[in-house]
Amino acid sequence: MGIMGFKKREKPSIYEESHHVQYGYGLDRYHELSSQLDFMKFTEEELRTAKWLYPIVEKHIDRIVNEFYEQIEKKPELNAIVNKHSSIDRLKNTLKKHILELFQVEINEEFLEKRLMIAKKHIHIHLPTHWYMGSFQNLVSSLSTILREEFSDDIDQAFEAFKVVQKYMSIEQLIVLKAYEDENKRLREVSEATQQEIVNQVEHYSNGLVQYGEENSSRVQELVAGVESVANHAQTGLSISTEAQKLATEGKENLEQQAKSAQSILDQSTSVHNSVAALERSSEKVTEFVGYMSNIASQTNLLALNASIEASRAGEAGKGFSVVAEEVRKLAAQSREMAETITETIEENKTSVTRISTSVDEMKHSVEHNANQLSQTIEHVERIFHALGRSYEQGQSIENETKEIMHMVQAIGVESEKIVSSLEQLHEDIQQL
Ligand code: HEM
The missing domain is CATH 1.10.287.950 (Methyl-accepting chemotaxis protein)
Incomplete structure (x- = not known):
C-alpha cells in the first residue's frame, strides 16, 4: 500500500533518471556505487516516501541527534576523538543538517561527492570502521522507533517508511565503505610503493656497504x-x-x-x-x-x-x-x-x-x-x-x-x-x- 498525502516532486527522481542515465549519477567515478544503487532498486514510490518523511524526521531531529551522541559519549575512545577534533555541540548541528538533507535532496553526483568527503573526514580523524558502521545502526534504531510511534495505527505505512530509511542509511554506509576501501587501496599502493622504494634503497645501500x-x-x-x-x-x-x-x-x-x-x-x-x-x-x-x-x-x-x-x-x-x-x-x-x-x-x-x-x-x-x-x-x-x-x-x-x-x-x-x-x-x- 502506498503512502498518501505528499506532493509530486519537481525535479526528476533517482528512479526517474535511472531509465536513461543510470539514476543520474552514472559517472565512471561512481560506477561501482551506481550499479550498487541500481542493484538495491529504488522505486519512485520510495523516493517520494523519503521526501514525505522529511517533516517527521525534522520534528524528531533533536531526539535523533541526542540519542546518537548519547551513545558516542558512553565510549571514551570515541569521546576522545570528538574532543580532539571538534565538540559534541558543534557536531550535533552538522549531524542535524546532514540527516535532514538525506530526506530532502537528490541522489546525484554532488550528493555522493559530499558524503564521500564526509567519510574521508572520518578516515582522517582515524575513526575505526566498526564504530562508524555501528553508529549508522544507532541512527536506524532511533528512526525506526520514531516511525513506529508516528505510524502506530498503520503497520504497513510504518514498514514502508522504515524500508526507505533503511535504504537511505545503506546508501550512506555504502559510500562510507567505499571511501574506507579506497583509502585502504591507496594505503596499500603507497605501502607497496614504499616497500619497493625501501628494497631499492636497501639494495643500493647494501651495495655501498659491501664496497665500504x-x-x-x-x-x-x-x-x-x-x-x-x-x-x-x-x-x-x-x-x-x-x-x-x-x-x-x-x-x-x-x-x-x-x-x-x-x-x-x-x-x-x-x-x-x-x-x-x-x-x-x-x-x-x-x-x-x-x-x-x-x-x-x-x-x-x-x-x-x-x-x-x-x-x-x-x-x-x-x-x-x-x-x-x-x-x-x-x-x-x-x-x-x-x-x-x-x-x-x-x-x-x-x-x-x-x-x-x-x-x-x-x-x-x-x-x-x-x-x-x-x-x-x-x-x-x-x-x-x-x-x-x-x-x-x-x-x-x-x-x-x-x-x-x-x-x-x-x-x-x-x-x-x-x-x-x-x-x-x-x-x-x-x-x-
Ligand atoms: C552515522 C555516523 C556518522 C555520521 C552520519 C556523521 C556525520 C558527520 C558530519 C556530517 C560531519 C561534518 C563534516 C564536515 O565538516 O562537513 C562529521 C564530522 C565529524 N564527526 Fe561524524 N558522523 C558519524 C559518526 C561519527 C562518530 C562515531 C564519531 C566519533 C568519534 C564522529 C566524529 C566526528 C568528528 C570528530 C567530526 C569533525 C571532523 C573534522 O571537523 O575534522 N562521527 N560527522
Whole structure:
C-alpha cells in the first residue's frame, strides 16, 4: 500500500533518471556505487516516501541527534576523538543538517561527492570502521522507533517508511565503505610503493656497504701493518735506550775517574805550590846568610890587610904572621867570591822557582777549571741517564699499548671480515627479494 498525502516532486527522481542515465549519477567515478544503487532498486514510490518523511524526521531531529551522541559519549575512545577534533555541540548541528538533507535532496553526483568527503573526514580523524558502521545502526534504531510511534495505527505505512530509511542509511554506509576501501587501496599502493622504494634503497645501500666493508677491511689490514711497524719501532727504541743507558753509565764512571785524577792533580799541585813557597823562604834565608858571609869576608879581608901591614911593620918578626894574614885575606876573598856565586845561583834559582810557581798556579787553575767542567758534565750525564730511564719506561708503555692496540685492531680485522661476508650475504638476499 502506498503512502498518501505528499506532493509530486519537481525535479526528476533517482528512479526517474535511472531509465536513461543510470539514476543520474552514472559517472565512471561512481560506477561501482551506481550499479550498487541500481542493484538495491529504488522505486519512485520510495523516493517520494523519503521526501514525505522529511517533516517527521525534522520534528524528531533533536531526539535523533541526542540519542546518537548519547551513545558516542558512553565510549571514551570515541569521546576522545570528538574532543580532539571538534565538540559534541558543534557536531550535533552538522549531524542535524546532514540527516535532514538525506530526506530532502537528490541522489546525484554532488550528493555522493559530499558524503564521500564526509567519510574521508572520518578516515582522517582515524575513526575505526566498526564504530562508524555501528553508529549508522544507532541512527536506524532511533528512526525506526520514531516511525513506529508516528505510524502506530498503520503497520504497513510504518514498514514502508522504515524500508526507505533503511535504504537511505545503506546508501550512506555504502559510500562510507567505499571511501574506507579506497583509502585502504591507496594505503596499500603507497605501502607497496614504499616497500619497493625501501628494497631499492636497501639494495643500493647494501651495495655501498659491501664496497665500504671491503675497503674498510683492507684499511684495517693496513692499520695492522702500521701498528706492527710501530711495535717494531718501539722495540728498537727500547734496545737503543738500553744501549744508550749502558754507554751513559760507562761514560759517567769514566768521568768520575777523571774527576778523581783531577782532584789528585790538584792536591799534588797544592803540595808543589807549598814546597815552592817553602823553597822561596829557604832561598831568602840563604841569601840573608850569604849576605852575612860576604860581610864577614869583607871584614876579614880588611882585618887581614891590617894584619899584613902590622906584620910588615914588625919586620922580620912579623914575616910569618904576614904570610898567615895573606892567606886569611885570600880565604876571605874566596869566601866573598863564593858568596857572590851563591847569591847568583840563588837568584837564578829564585827565577826558576818563580816560573815553577807560576806554572803550578796556572796548572792548578786550569785543573780546577777542568774539574768544574767535569762535574757539570757529570751532572749532564746523570740527567741524560735519568732521561734515558724515563724514555725507556715510556718506550715500554708504548710497546705494551701497541700490543694491546694490535690485538684490538686484529679483532677489528676479524670482525670486519665477518661484516663483509654478512654484507655480501645480505646483498645476495636483497637481490633475491
Ligand atoms: C552515522 C555516523 C556518522 C555520521 C552520519 C556523521 C556525520 C558527520 C558530519 C556530517 C560531519 C561534518 C563534516 C564536515 O565538516 O562537513 C562529521 C564530522 C565529524 N564527526 Fe561524524 N558522523 C558519524 C559518526 C561519527 C562518530 C562515531 C564519531 C566519533 C568519534 C564522529 C566524529 C566526528 C568528528 C570528530 C567530526 C569533525 C571532523 C573534522 O571537523 O575534522 N562521527 N560527522
